[in-house]
Amino acid sequence: MLQYARPLQRLLNALERLPGIGPKNAQRLAFHLLRADEAEVQEFAAALSDLKARIRPCTQCFNYSEGDLCPICADPRREAAAICVVEEASDVMALERSGEYHGLYHVLGGRLSPLSGVGHDEINLDALLERVRGGEVTEVILATSPTVEGDATALEIARLVEQMVAAGELASAPKLTRIALGLPVGGDLDYADGLTLARAMRGRTVVEDG
Numbered sequence: 001m002l003q004y005a006r007p008l009q010r011l012l013n014a015l016e017r018l019p020g021i022g023p024k025n026a027q028r029l030a031f032h033l034l035r036a037d038e039a040e041v042q043e044f045a046a047a048l049s050d051l052k053a054r055i056r057p058c059t060q061c062f063n064y065s066e067g068d069l070c071p072i073c074a075d076p077r078r079e080a081a082a083i084c085v086v087e088e089a090s091d092v093m094a095l096e097r098s099g100e101y102h103g104l105y106h107v108l109g110g111r112l113s114p115l116s117g118v119g120h121d122e123i124n125l126d127a128l129l130e131r132v133r134g135g136e137v138t139e140v141i142l143a144t145s146p147t148v149e150g151d152a153t154a155l156e157i158a159r160l161v162e163q164m165v166a167a168g169e170l171a172s173a174p175k176l177t178r179i180a181l182g183l184p185v186g187g188d189l190d191y192a193d194g195l196t197l198a199r200a201m202r203g204r205t206v207v208e209d210g
């Protein structure tokens with residue numbers, strides 16, 4: 001039985017697919033939009049359609065970007081010698097909120113997970129090694145999630161960089177550090193508040209040769 005007018009039901013279905021939005025919240029949002037003036041709703045719709053059409057990965061760090069380079073890579077005030085490696089672009093936003101870090105990022109787009117078929121080629125790992133190889137990188141900060149797979153990904157990156165150093169591919173060995181996350185195991189960076197992440201960044205430790 002159709003409970004709502006069809007356009008309203010369509011909007012409710014779309015809203016309910018969003019994370020954290022249940023039927024009640026979807027209804028609240030939909031009714032808000034119905035009551036809102038035309039211009040506000042048009043602006044909302046335009047923002048949504050622009051999102052997919054105009055956002056693409058930064059060609060250097062894979063963060064969300066409108067142009068070739070994301071605003072962070074394009075900012076000359078950022079310390080280009082430091083690369084902070086994260087799993088998702090949302091982690092960049094989280095670390096930026098901490099205000100503690102002023103270097104560049106590299107978004108892997110996931111973490112190594114052999115059991116789920118996520119290997120080296122499924123994440124932006126080669127591009128990271130290229131950046132380390134090509135640039136004047138003095139520190140690689142491993143800020144993958146405090147999960148078993150996030151830890152394994154961090155160690156694998158450290159191993160690959162050390163391999164390049166051992167093979168004489170780098171002019172000098174970058175420092176490899178891991179952020180000190182006092183987060184519950186399994187937690188994502190995204191859930192941590194700015195203060196926790198600032199502390200994690202300040203307390204980062206050198207990755208020991210394994």
Ligand SMILES: [Zn+2]
Binds near residue numbers: 060
């Ligand atoms: Zn970028």
